[in-house]
Structures are given as C-alpha cells and as structure tokens.
Amino acid sequence: MSRSAAGADPEPPAGPVFDSATGAATPAVLPLREYLTGATRLLAEAGVPAAAHDARALAVHALGLPGPSALLLAVPDPGFPPRYAALVERRRRREPLQHIVGETGFRYLTLTVRPGVFVPRPETEVVAQAAIDAAREVVRSGRPAPVVVDLCCGAGPLALSVASEVEGARVTAVDASFDAVDLTRQNAVRTGHRVTVQQGDVRSPALLADLAGAVDVVVSNPPYIPPDAVPTEIEVRDHDPDLALYGGGADGLALPRAVVQAAHRLLRPGGVLVMEHAEVQAEATRDLARAGFTQVRTIDDLTARPRALIARRN
Template sequence: MPVAALLGDIRHRLQTSGIDTSEHDARLLVADSLAVEGSDLRMAEILDLTVAQMLERAQTGSPRTVGDVRNDLTVLAARVSRRIRREPLQYIVGHTCFRYIDVQVGDGVFIPRPETETVVQAGIDMLQDAGVTAPRIVDLCAGSGIIGLSLGKEIPGSRIWAVEMSREASVWTLKNRDALVASGDISPERYRFTLADATDADTLAELNGTIDLVISNPPYIPESEVPQQPEVADWDPDVALYGGSRDGLRIPTEIIRRAFSFLHPGGALVMEHDISQAEALCASALETGFTHARTGADLTGRPRFLVARL
C-alpha cells in the first residue's frame, strides 16, 4: 500500500470519529508503529512510495522481514482502533514530550499538558530571581513526576522531594525517575519520592521551613464543570482532575497552606489552577501569610497559575 493512501485512510477514520487532530494523530501513529521518522513519511508521500519501499529507505538497523512489517501493521491497526474509541494518543504510544524530557504515560496517570511547561519555567524564574543555585524543591501532586524531574534535569544542583497519593500514578512517576537516573540526568539522592497525601500536615513534615520552592499541579477542576472531551472525561483519572469541591478550590487551598509550612522566608510557591480561580487563590495565599501573590498567564494569555512568595 502507498504510504499516502495509508495515511489518508487513517486520517479519514479518525476524522469520522470526531477527532480534530486527525492529521497529526495519523502521522504519529504510523511513524511510531513502523519505527520511522516524520521526515520519512513526508519523503514517502513526495516520492509516492509504498510502505515497504519507505521502510527499505529508512532502514538503519537490522533489516526487517516481511513478517516484521506485517506485525508492525497489525500493531498500527490496533492502535488506530484504540484512538477511534477516543483513548488518548499519549496512552496508545506510551509516551509524550514535556520540555526536554520524553515522558512515559499510561492508564492511571494524568497526561502532561503544554501549559504546565509554563509553570515549570515560572518556578525556574523565581529561583533565578532569588539567586538560588542549589534549590530545595517540593513537588506536590507529582503525577507522572514530570514537573520535579524537569527541574532536576534543568537545575543540576537541585534537590527534589516529590509527593503523590495515587498508587496507579506512582508507577509512572517511578518509571520516569528511573529513566532519568539511567540517562545520568538525575541521581536517586537528588530526587526522592513519597507515596502520601500532599495536603497532610505530616507528609514530609521534617522539611518544614527549609524549602526554596514548592511547585504543584494539583487537581483543580470544579466538580460542576465535567470536561467535554472524551479523552479527558473518560481517561484522565478523576483524582488528578477534580479539586474536591463544586468550585474546585478545596485542594488548591490546602496546597497553599501546606506550601506555607514547607517554605522558609523568601521561598516561593508556584501552582497551576483553573482560569476561573486566579482571584480566589491570590486572596487565599495572602490570607495564609504569603507576603506577595500574583497570577501568571499561560502561552494563550489565560490566568493559569499562582505565584506567591513569603
């Protein structure tokens, strides 16, 4: 089958199932399943190559047999069927990108979003502004671990304590930690993980008053606002989505209080939130005892995270 025809068929099937990103998803599914690059797909379309011809041109390791190619196409067909059922693309291929890390994700863990990359950058900026080169950081509601792991990779002198209460999510936290340890980007001494409730006053209480930065992407969606996307509503774990109250503020407010205990004078909190919660969470931070609180915007200009300093 010509590569262009294969892509066109998958794209049409995804479009018919209501997927807006059918072009992107079709290309990623084909490239990942056949172990080729996106550039290989584009060249195959230009040259009107068949799948076999493309694989021959793209071959970099041991030659694949006809049986290997058939197995790859069987895997591709199964993955397309899963995507048509609106399973998230990231779960299907088993990974996604976040800043400078390839993140492993799957059933039971929240999929990192691009807006959270902005939260990580805000944390880095706060530390740089304070002149802290070897920061002590607590990542609350760690999920896949990607916030704390990104900070560990990008700030070589940092020490990170990550907290997550979901056993299902913690499987992915540890997988991602182990991958970065294996690559040499972090060490087990610099990244410590605790399976616990991030809002519990006893969790990592020995760190109270010693932390430079608390950073968090807690559950914050108002319980009155169930997401419309099937990929979110049906697949992202509820424990990672909903903020524990009709307005979604209960858990974020508890994170503010816990962060206040962790931080030393001059320390900072950076926390992602819903676009409807900026005013309430700034007020909550000031009422808790933070001396400064402001709202940060995501790349689309929406109010998406709290920045508070003692």
C-alpha cells in the first residue's frame, strides 16, 4: 500500500525475497535467511511437502556448498538471487527436487538421478537392508563371495547398497530401460563400487541364464502400481517414467510375478528373494511366492507399512 493511500510508510514485508506472482528475486542481496524464508513460503503455498527442507536443499545447490550444515556461515554472492529464484520456481512447479539438484541420498550413498529413470525413495532402504542381511548371512555361513542379483535396478540404489555394504559380494543389476542401465553404470563409477550392469527383460526365461541356480540373493523394486491407481503425488505422476511405475495386469502384479518366477530360476536352494511391493499387495505377493518358496513373510518400512516380500527358495 502506498503512503498516499495509507498515510504512513509501508511496513517492511516478512521475508521479501521473491515476487509472489513470478518468483523473481528482489534486486538487493539480502541475508541468506531472508531467501530461505521467502522460498519456504512460496513452496508451501504451492503444496510442496517439506517446503523448508527443499528451500535449504536448493540453497545448498545454488551456492555450491557441500551440505546443509554449510548454510550456517554462507554469504550469498551477487549472482545468488536469480540462480536461487530459478531453482525455487522449478520446485514450485513441482519438478522433483532430485531432478533439480541432480542427485539423491540413499543409505550411505549419493546417487546421480535424472529424468527418465525412477527416483529412489527412502522407503526402499528397508528393502536394501533385508538384501544386505541375507548376503551377510551367506558370508557368515562360510561363503565369502555371495552372488546377488538386482532385478529392475533403476538408478542402482539396491545393487550399489549391497556392493558397498557387503564386502566381496558379486552383484549384477538388470533393467529393461537403457536409460536406467546407463545411469546405474554411472552411479557405480561415482560410488566406486563394482557392479555388473546389463539391459534385460525380467520376463525373459533366458535372462541371466549363466547364473541359473547359482544366486544367493535376488532383490527387486519392480513396477507394481495397478493401471487404475494413478499416483496422486505430482512429482511421481508427472515425472517418474510409466515403465518404472505400472506393474502390468489389472492388479499391477504382472512384473512382480515375473520377478518371483525369475528369482525361483536364478536362486540356489535356500537362496533369498527380497521384493518391494505396494502396502496393499502384501498378501497377494506372499501368494505369488508360496508355490516355490518357504519362510514367506512380509516386512514393514520405517512408517510401519507393509513394504517387501521376503522368501527362501525351496
């Protein structure tokens, strides 16, 4: 409001970092907290979950800092306001944070991510832990080089977690997407862990024929969403590839069923299958495994939701 209209000088707005309509940065370079406050407000108004977290992560990226703790002493440079405004605007339009910054954390790893390949999610970390535990069990039994296969590997979080946390593990990762295969190879180089990566269709009976009956652990986060259960989260619905989301068939279980069949063919007797599924698919995935597996059970994720099938080949 102007002085002539109000009869007094206007009060300074709280967090006047971005124009609310355009997201443009104000001309002056302000203290960093002002930018964070304005960005958080804009993102929250756009319905972005964890708006304050994302505002900080974008500032870290815009400033080229090693991590969030470095924000405490960071001083914005003159080029920061427009850089930061552009990043915040992308996130305000619900582009995934991971796509904007180009990476994501998964357990103890930092992985490169990019459009066209499924973004690893925190809930999948319990799937990785179960596979790691199974591989370590093999080592404790006196076999120092457990053979692990990751089917539908995406960006490689499961394969690379096993390779990084189980010394001596021989890990093979497979995906139908050439983009995913390429990205997993990049992440293997980035993290410094050796993983064999190849393109292949989990439905093919010839897949990894040379490993048939010799694998200790099969782990998988396959596509499993039914066709009528379109995700409500904009970042997933509009940005993750359909190939990585929808499992096929009326129940979304065509590809998970193929994973169970491939695991039965690949695993040695006593080998372990760990497969992620939707929280409503726990009973159905247990049913898929009963014919060829024993000790069939479901494990929960960190939010106590049913998250993965674990079964031992008979």
